[in-house]
Amino acid sequence: MLIFFAACAADTVATPATERFPYVYTAESGLEEYEAVRFETETWLPEEDPEELALYLLKAAAHRKGAPVESLAHFETMRGAILPLGEGKRLTFAGDTMWIGENWAHYADPVATLFDGDLNIANLETPTSPNVSSAQGDLGLYAFNAPPEMLDGLPVDLLQLNNNHSLDAGDAGLEDTIVEVEARGIATTGVDTHRTLDGVAFLSYTWGTNVREPSEHQLYIVPFGHLDAELDLDGVAADLAAARDDAEFVVVLLHWGFEYEYYPDPHFMVIARELVAAGADLIVGTGPHVVQPPEWCVVNQPEVEPGVGTCSVSGPGPARTAAVLYSLGNFASSMSTAPCEVGILATASLGGGGVTGLGWRGVANVDGAAGLEVRPLADVLDDADLAAEDARLRAHLGGGW
16 A cells, blocks of 8 residues: 655645645656666566567667656756755765676775765675676676675675665575675675664665565565556555664665666655655665656645645654655666766765755766776766766756755
8 A cells, every 4th residue: 555644734735745746747748669668667578578678778778868847847946955965964875886897996096085974875786796607697688796806995884785686696696795795894784674873774675676586585675666556665664663763864775766767757756755754864766877866855844835846745753854866876887878877976964853965976987997997977077978977967966965
């Protein structure tokens, strides 16, 4: 059952929130066939459907750049509503950290200096098993395993391990990954347990796994991408309620969204409102492989009406502010389009009353002497394509936060 918390006081809102954007919007028209391909529903078998695979590959190259007209107007207004970093605890997040060959030494300098949060978090979207081949293609068309050495210089305190690639090397590969990550002093979340660090609860969920065989492990799968099915968020809401009792702040790490799309579908914006109302202070999304714009949300502030340009919900507890980072894009990836080569590190400040501000910096995957390297985007703007992507991101996200 889809839980609804996003209601406002009847005497201040003439139209119910469920009759406003993002619950109601104008569907896009005139889409190219490839733009409508969305496989994040655990129903697509790419090796058995060559026609849809071809469309998916075209989407990976060309991307879906547009959105409903209400979405475009909403995020245009939202860019000016996001506050820059403020007082409080600072958390820095990196996006999808994937297989990029055998070259990992570049993490230490200068990228590590960008991870300057009190806690630093990333999504590890590959197993790192020493007992499985790490050669691309050995495990299948869209299955990966990276050498454990990729973890050596990764400057994070916490890795999300539940995503669609969690079981690429089976349960044994997942178990090896946990051992390798924790041996390097990095905490994990999303496999059999959620994690609380320094007063911050990190709840982690994924839309599914590419490998369909059952796992012995709890991966907190919620089928976010099913547009036509009623989504049961009762379990997530219960987790949020429990976390709010035990932690100062609650962060929800979601591996969700539709790949290669520049904007979140309104479907995910509705889910985000439900989760913020249920207790999330900050939602951090990965999965689409391109950066999507964020939202600034207010909770229990009925003077702010919901609709285009605002995110306003009500729920248990006092008034607070929250934020939704729908997709950080890629941190480390061998994907070859500029929007997939460039991602962001996003930092959120959390203090009294919730999220106090947001900030971002770009990172880019570039060819180095020993292979692909992750570099601060600001250091590689002599590349015309990357400079153009930097300019696009600043327009897409807004440069003030």
